[in-house]
Amino acid sequence: MEYLKELNESQRKAVENTDGPVMVLAGAGSGKTRVLTYRIAHLIYKGASPFNILALTFTNKAAREMKERIGKIVGESQAKSIWMGTFHSVFARILRSEAEKIGYPANFTIYDSEDSKRLLKEIIKEQGLDDKVYKPSLVSNRISSAKNNLLTPAAYQQNLIITKEDAQSKKPQLGKIYEIYDKRLFKAGAMDFDDLLFKTNILLRDHPDVLNKYQDKFRHILVDEYQDTNFSQYIIIRALAAKFENICVVGDDAQSIYSFRGANIQNILNFKNDYPDTQTFKLEQNYRSTQNIVNAANSLIEKNQEQLKKDVWTSNEEGNKLRLMRAMSDNEEGMQVAHTIFDIKNTEQAMNSDFAILYRTNAQSRAMEDSMRKLNIPYQIYGGLSFYQRKEIKDLLAYFRLVVNPKDDEAIKRIINYPTRGIGKTSMDRIVLFANENDIALWDVISKIQTYPVQIGSAVKNKIIQFVEMIQSFQVIVDKKNAYDAGQLIASTTGILKDLYSDKSVEGLGRYENIQELLNSMKEFSEEPQEEEGAVAKLADYILDIPLLTDQDEKGKEDSDKVTLMTIHASKGLEFPYVFVVGMEEELFPSLHSSQSKTDLEEERRLFYVAITRAEKRCHLSFSTSRYKWGNLIHSEPSRFLTEIDPKFIDASGMAAATQKSGAFAFPEAGSGWKSSSTPSAGASQPTSGTTSPNFKPQRKLVKMPSSNGTANSNIKGDDTSGLKPGMKVEHGRFGKGVVAEIEGVGENKKAHINFDQAGKKQLLLRFAKLNIIG
DNA sequence: GGTGTGTAGGTTTTT
DNA sequence: CCTACACACC
Numbered sequence: 001m002e003y004l005k006e007l008n009e010s011q012r013k014a015v016e017n018t019d020g021p022v023m024v025l026a027g028a029g030s031g032k033t034r035v036l037t038y039r040i041a042h043l044i045y046k047g048a049s050p051f052n053i054l055a056l057t058f059t060n061k062a063a064r065e066m067k068e069r070i071g072k073i074v075g076e077s078q079a080k081s082i083w084m085g086t087f088h089s090v091f092a093r094i095l096r097s098e099a100e101k102i103g104y105p106a107n108f109t110i111y112d113s114e115d116s117k118r119l120l121k122e123i124i125k126e127q128g129l130d131d132k133v134y135k136p137s138l139v140s141n142r143i144s145s146a147k148n149n150l151l152t153p154a155a156y157q158q159n160l161i162i163t164k165e166d167a168q169s170k171k172p173q174l175g176k177i178y179e180i181y182d183k184r185l186f187k188a189g190a191m192d193f194d195d196l197l198f199k200t201n202i203l204l205r206d207h208p209d210v211l212n213k214y215q216d217k218f219r220h221i222l223v224d225e226y227q228d229t230n231f232s233q234y235i236i237i238r239a240l241a242a243k244f245e246n247i248c249v250v251g252d253d254a255q256s257i258y259s260f261r262g263a264n265i266q267n268i269l270n271f272k273n274d275y276p277d278t279q280t281f282k283l284e285q286n287y288r289s290t291q292n293i294v295n296a297a298n299s300l301i302e303k304n305q306e307q308l309k310k311d312v313w314t315s316n317e318e319g320n321k322l323r324l325m326r327a328m329s330d331n332e333e334g335m336q337v338a339h340t341i342f343d344i345k346n347t348e349q350a351m352n353s354d355f356a357i358l359y360r361t362n363a364q365s366r367a368m369e370d371s372m373r374k375l376n377i378p379y380q381i382y383g384g385l386s387f388y389q390r391k392e393i394k395d396l397l398a399y400f401r402l403v404v405n406p407k408d409d410e411a412i413k414r415i416i417n418y419p420t421r422g423i424g425k426t427s428m429d430r431i432v433l434f435a436n437e438n439d440i441a442l443w444d445v446i447s448k449i450q451t452y453p454v455q456i457g458s459a460v461k462n463k464i465i466q467f468v469e470m471i472q473s474f475q476v477i478v479d480k481k482n483a484y485d486a487g488q489l490i491a492s493t494t495g496i497l498k499d500l501y502s503d504k505s506v507e508g509l510g511r512y513e514n515i516q517e518l519l520n521s522m523k524e525f526s527e528e529p530q531e532e533e534g535a536v537a538k539l540a541d542y543i544l545d546i547p548l549l550t551d552q553d554e555k556g557k558e559d560s561d562k563v564t565l566m567t568i569h570a571s572k573g574l575e576f577p578y579v580f581v582v583g584m585e586e587e588l589f590p591s592l593h594s595s596q597s598k599t600d601l602e603e604e605r606r607l608f609y610v611a612i613t614r615a616e617k618r619c620h621l622s623f624s625t626s627r628y629k630w631g632n633l634i635h636s637e638p639s640r641f642l643t644e645i646d647p648k649f650i651d652a653s654g655m656a657a658a659t660q661k662s663g664a665f666a667f668p669e670a671g672s673g674w675k676s677s678s679t680p681s682a683g684a685s686q687p688t689s690g691t692t693s694p695n696f697k698p699q700r701k702l703v704k705m706p707s708s709n710g711t712a713n714s715n716i717k718g719d720d721t722s723g724l725k726p727g728m729k730v731e732h733g734r735f736g737k738g739v740v741a742e743i744e745g746v747g748e749n750k751k752a753h754i755n756f757d758q759a760g761k762k763q764l765l766l767r768f769a770k771l772n773i774i775g
Numbered sequence: 776g777g778t779g780t781g782t783a784g785g786t787t788t789t790t
Numbered sequence: 791c792c793t794a795c796a797c798a799c800c
Contacts, residue, residue, distance in 0.1 A: 113789085194790090196790085258790095261788080261790075361788075362786080363787090364786095422777085424776040588787090591786090629791090630786090
């Protein structure tokens with residue numbers, strides 16, 4: 001029990017009190033993961049079987065890492081048996097083994113958001129509705145929140161509040177769409193993300209024996225990030241915990257940032273009402289960040305009204321103040337960040353992986369990527385499209401899906417004419433219409449196309465028959481061959497490989513390589529030892545839960561030394577020595593949508609709180625006064641959040657030019673030296689490749705030059721510094737005037753040690769530094 | 776039925 | 791700016 005000594009008092013109590021309901025309110029950086037890890041280890045140490053432990057985490061990655069840490073304490077074989085993962089993946093697993101009870105095949109398909117929206121779009125059109133009024137994404141959100149609140153289509157249509165809302169927003173048909181959508185999913189043997197929770201609830205509600213079984217099984221339940229659970233998740237947990245009430249939830253209301261996904265902060269606020277004899281432990285000591293960071297974050301979150309009282313403090317060093325940076329364009333902002341990273345790496349011996357650049361929206365990554373590339377700083381983007389959502393990958397996966405679950409209508413529609421085989425839109429429209437009108441699965445129609453009175457030409461019928469026969473031939477082999485052999489056969493027989501190979505463009509090559517990458521990983525999967533002697537790794541097992549993987553779950557992303565770029569949402573639970581929060585601008589952060597309502601604004605503020613508290617040593621906040629949006633330059637104002645942090649924790653010394661006319665924004669310390677318009681640009685940048693993971697093609701091919709916005713970077717040129725000698729006086733755009741102390745290195749590694757009057761000693765690589773010789 | 780071109784519309788955040 | 795879809799042509 002050595003591990004108990006590594007805990008402070010409240011942490012230790014949260015670990016040792018393993019009986020009955022426990023709520024742990026864990027401030028940012030207070031060792032929440034450590035508590036969860038040790039609590040599980042402690043349970044096992046005290047004799048609990050790992051099979052009886054259910055631990056729900058927010059990402060698969062978090063589950064994996066926690067398992068690893070537990071394994072180090074109690075042994076890997078024990079840790080392996082714990083039921084641990086996201087709500088979605090754990091309950092998908094349970095649903096597969098109980099699927100028949102609710103009328104689903106065990107091989108049910110999981111529709112990702114794209115599949116759902118395509119289906120919705122089809123239904124909207126079919127109903128003769130305007131898809132500009134009934135926007136698929138909006139309809140999808142509405143249905144999603146209905147499901148997360150456990151409203152069936154019938155309940156939805158009977159709910160007066162909802163129907164009134166829909167009527168007022170001129171969308172009275174939403175309930176009807178939901179009803180049809182739900183039917184189609186069922187017919188296709190498919191569940192969307194929300195169904196994985198919804199159907200779990202149905203299963204547990206309608207099958208007391210099943211409920212009983214899992215209540216007994218999951219004798220100990222732990223839920224991480226409890227503040228971000230929704231109603232559907234809450235009911236599942238409540239049902240499963242009802243018998244033993246050995247439930248431990250861990251969370252921080254100040255970090256609740258997923259209400260758009262149905263997360264309900266009340267779940268954590270009301271926990272005590274559900275379990276009156278709850279023991280509550282507060283973790284308030286922050287071990288992660290410096291005093292300045294903790295205090296700055298506290299001063300911000302104070303502005304929120306609705307929260308549980310907590311005093312987060314730290315005994316860490318005071319550290320640097322949060323540094324404010326101002327740029328004139330998004331590109332310049334990127335360059336400032338890149339240069340700052342470059343400098344910190346030099347002066348503090350930091351690794352690339354010590355840095356994270358966090359932003360509000362994925363679209364902001366581009367300027368950051370460009371600047372990283374220009375300074376040759378390796379980086380890794382998380383978020384955006386995951387590998388498995390790429391078109392070519394989804395196409396091939398659709399074949400796999402169809403082979404595994406022939407009722408999967410979306411898969412059929414996606415690939416029946418890809419690669420093109422003469423089954424065109426008109427024919428498919430007729431077939432789909434016929435199938436929907438008669439409530440028959442698409443596969444049933446096409447596999448018996450001769451027997452149904454669908455008006456299509458005989459040539460097309462023959463093509464369809466060939467297609468069906470091809471799929472059937474795959475179905476025969478799929479259980480005999482391993483996933484890789486089956487996958488390889490399908491990829492080549494269908495003509496996908498050939499089709500992609502024949503495209504010799506850069507993008508086409510990338511797509512081909514992505515397919516090869518998928519096949520490689522299937523090979524790896526197929527070569528893993530199987531539990532059962534002589535069994536093969538099946539295609540179905542490879543593909544079924546792929547939609548639940550995010551790109552954080554992909555292999556080979558973590559162990560290399562790269563700067564991390566991600567949205568703030570994706571950064572939840574992570575920590576980095578150096579954090580840059582970029583795009584601190586009104587209408588971006590807080591987002592345009594959120595500035596209307598108070599609760600939304602409070603959520604944005606919590607999001608900012610999350611961003612700041614990711615930082616261990618230093619936190620940089622940057623904004624730009626203009627930004628490209630859809631190719632147009634738009635003006636932007638500094639975020640109101642910047643003024644909500646107590647100024648005594650902020651270093652705005654580089655903000656001289658910033659106060660010029662941003663009325664809403666004036667820092668007392670605005671001072672010396674720094675002119676944003678003279679930020680050096682990386683003229684000598686080299687062509688870069690290989691900065692992204694080898695698994696992936698860069699998403700964009702072109703590196704945009706900084707001069708594209710016409711300002712900041714274009715007209716500053718450094719002097720020729722090849723003859724620079726110690727003793728010479730120079731001027732640097734950012735650091736001001738200084739004297740060269742020493743020249744070191746040769747060629748592109750030539751470096752000058754310069755004592756700047758204001759900025760102190762710096763080492764600058766001459767190949768990047770724009771220096772003007774002044775004496 | 777296949778292929779190419781024009782244009783409308785899209786950015787919160789994610790399992 | 792980029793993508794997805796509608797329409798016109800072959």
